[in-house]
Every structure is written in C-alpha cells, then in structure tokens.
Amino acid sequence: MASSIFHPLDKKSAGLAFLIGLVAILGALSSQVFGGLVPCELCLEQRLAYYYGLPLLALVLILWNRLPLNVWYVAMIIVAAIFVWGTYMGAFHAGVEWGFWPGPTACTGVGDSMDFSQLNSMRPVIGCDVVQFRLFGISLAGYNALAGLAIVALLIISIAAQLRHNRKPVAA
Numbered sequence: 001m002a003s004s005i006f007h008p009l010d011k012k013s014a015g016l017a018f019l020i021g022l023v024a025i026l027g028a029l030s031s032q033v034f035g036g037l038v039p040c041e042l043c044l045e046q047r048l049a050y051y052y053g054l055p056l057l058a059l060v061l062i063l064w065n066r067l068p069l070n071v072w073y074v075a076m077i078i079v080a081a082i083f084v085w086g087t088y089m090g091a092f093h094a095g096v097e098w099g100f101w102p103g104p105t106a107c108t109g110v111g112d113s114m115d116f117s118q119l120n121s122m123r124p125v126i127g128c129d130v131v132q133f134r135l136f137g138i139s140l141a142g143y144n145a146l147a148g149l150a151i152v153a154l155l156i157i158s159i160a161a162q163l164r165h166n167r168k169p170v171a172a
Helices: 008-033 041-062 069-098 116-121 140-167
Strands: none
Touching: 008 041, 008 069, 008 140, 041 069, 041 140, 069 140
C-alpha cells in the first residue's frame, strides 16, 4: 500500500481551523441578523479574512490528496497570511475599542470626515470605538482576534507537520 505524501495531522488541524473560522463568521453574521448588532467599518473589514480565507481553505480541504505538494504549501501559506491579517485587524479593532490607539477617522468620530453615502442607506452608523457587546470583558473584535490566532496556529501546525512528514524517508 502506497504511503500518502500528507500526514494525518495536516488535514485534522486544517479542518479544525476551517471549523473555527466558519463558527466565527457565522457568529458574526448571526449577531448582526438575529442579535441586532450593527457592524462598524472595522467589523466589516475583519470579515474579509473569512470571506477570502475560508473558501480557499475549503478548496484545499476538498482537493487534499489531489493537490501537488508545492501547490498545497503555497495555498496553505496564502490562507495563513490572510488570517494573520485578519488577526491583526481584530486586535487593532479591540485596541481602538479599549482606547489604546485611535481608529480610522471615518468611523471613530475623530476629525471632520463623514461618509454621506451611509445617510441614504437608512441604517445606523456605529463608531469603531463603540463596543456593542462584551462577554467576560472581551468584545466581539477581541474574540475575532482570538479566533484568528487559533486559526493561524492550527494552519502553522498543519504546515509544520507536513514539513516534518516529508523530511522522513518514505517506506517503499
């Protein structure tokens, strides 16, 4: 029986990363649709990591044993980089909420800028420095940063396991 070029830990950790990401984005969308929370500009930007990263990770998971190893590495590194950016955005947003640093002037009430396109949309405008919900003292932006950190860690574990697996000689 031929040995797979992929280590079993690779797919398990990548699958868990996908599951955490899916729960995180569905939780964010549910808090908006069912919970009545209004996302700010930074909230919407944080979601981009999930909108781009999860479909790519899903494709990698679906094509797991059919991808050439070098394509697998590139795809996994791209997904990890997307979620590193998303983790940064979540941490940045949480810092804005805590007042550690200023947020974008368009969404924190700092400066004179105002997005008049939102006036016609008939939806409330929420500042990026306004926390609408906290659980155990952590805002949704903080939880997003933690989820992103977990996803990045799991993707690194997957990539590292694959690197270790392919360094060992494969039995014929």
